[in-house]
Amino acid sequence: MTIVGALSVLVSGFYLWAIHLAAQTDPTLTTPPGWAYATWIAGTVTSAALLWWHQRHPILVFTGVFVLHLTGAVLIGNGGLGGVALPLWFSVYALATFARPLIAGILVAGAWAIATTVQLVLAATAGLSLSAPEVVVVAFGQGFFFLACYLIGVGMRAERQRARDAAERAQLIEARTRAEAAGAVSRERNRMARELHDLAAHQIMDVLLTTRAALLTDPNPVLEEVEQKTAEALGSIRSVVGALRDGDTDPSSSEPEPLTDAATRAIERVARERGLHVQERVTISHEPESAATATVVSVLTEALVNAATHAPGAPVAVTLHSDSTAVRLEVRNPMGLGEGQNPRLADSGYGLIGAAERAHILSGQLDTGIAENGDWTLTLTLPATRSEALR
The missing domain is CATH 3.30.565.10 (Histidine kinase-like ATPase, C-terminal domain)
Structure with a gap:
């Protein structure tokens, strides 16, 4: 926006110099008063400043810039663009990029019609008589810039949408990859749990049963201690197996929910x-x-x-x-x-x-x-x- 504002001020100065130079070479030409120039330049700078909010409030920014643009055209009385149109064309681009397409199209078409009408009225006020072909040229001259900036904005809007879609797809792929990795880890944990249960828990259970059978015939304190330690070991293994089975996502380990x-x-x-x-x-x-x-x-x-x-x-x-x-x-x-x-x-x-x-x-x-x-x-x-x- 700083670049647009600087260029607008630069072109304003050049435009003022051109008007005064033309007035010196042609005594029949008259220049507007100084307050009109000051108001026009202030409006141009204000238009450039409004562009800071072109993404958040594209409709309000376009409306404000367009009103200031028409005001400058009337003050200078040149029957044209008021000297500087850079903020206007940028606001048209921003409107097509960030506002709803239907609303943006209606506003741009209406602004085109209003700007053409104002230009024709200013030309008639200045004493110029335009033929029908000249009126068509004026209308198309105004419409070319409106349409060009609007189409650039529409293209940028489509490109932004494609970028957002690509980002969402990338996030989806990343989430799917994480889910697949988590599923693989969970399945491996469950496989380890089943193997641990098969290899260790069953053998410890055999030892426990054998010890208890021996205790029935020989109540030996050593066998009682072995039976107690074996039962504790079996409980510990079952706890580990239960922890490994937490978060089970293996379809083979449980029936699917209806x-x-x-x-x-x-x-x-x-x-x-x-x-x-x-x-x-x-x-x-x-x-x-x-x-x-x-x-x-x-x-x-x-x-x-x-x-x-x-x-x-x-x-x-x-x-x-x-x-x-x-x-x-x-x-x-x-x-x-x-x-x-x-x-x-x-x-x-x-x-x-x-x-x-x-x-x-x-x-x-x-x-x-x-x-x-x-x-x-x-x-x-x-x-x-x-x-x-x-x-």
Whole structure:
């Protein structure tokens, strides 16, 4: 912004010098009073200063710069751009980059029409009579700069969005790598626990049983001490085995949780932690595979957290249906403040990109959007079995 301001002041000085030089060579020309020049330069500097807030308030900055720009054109009375248009063109670029595309397009088109009209009015006031082709040239001359800066801003907006998407994908890959590494460590720990139990605990149990059998026929104090120490050793080994089995994620070590229980537990937990009122309807006629169950529960949790974040206090309707062909999940809640502006699952870091990619891996589909009644809706559809996914 400092560069734009410095260039604007430099061009202002050159423009003033050009006007006075023209007035000296042509006695018929008149120059505006000194206060008009001072006001015009102050407005140019103010316009450059407003650009400091172009990312946070692009609409307000564009409006302020455009008004100051028109004021300068009227004060100087040159029927053109008021001498300096650098802050205006930068504000158009910032508007297209950081504001909503529809609002930015409407504002730029309106500013183009207003600027062209003001230029034509100033030309008529100065006594210039423009033909129809000249009016078209004036309009296109104004529109070229507006359109060029707007398109540059749109391109930059798309590039920023691509960068954000790439960052989210990188985070997702990193999280998946960490999860896979943690899963590998957990499986190795469980394998060690089972081996330890097989190799040590069983042998110590044999020693313990043998010692107790000997005690039945010969109550020897030495055998009693051996029996006591052996029992303590067996308890210690069982404690170590239990610690190694903490956080077990090996599918072979436990039965997968049914979808009904997993979904109900997730709903109750989020409703309790976030104060949600959830109306659930769960109909499971066919139990899906564990991968589909895990994905449904994960997306359901994210959707409930999103509803609590963007529409706190509003009721949430959850519909979950599973049959022999597919698993279908729908989460619906009234729109809250800012939800339509940033349709992203919030708080837990999973996000729409991760949810959609996980559904894609299972040959499923994730859809989000606004329903006809104005509710925000998330719909997940997954094949119930892998054989269905491969068809």
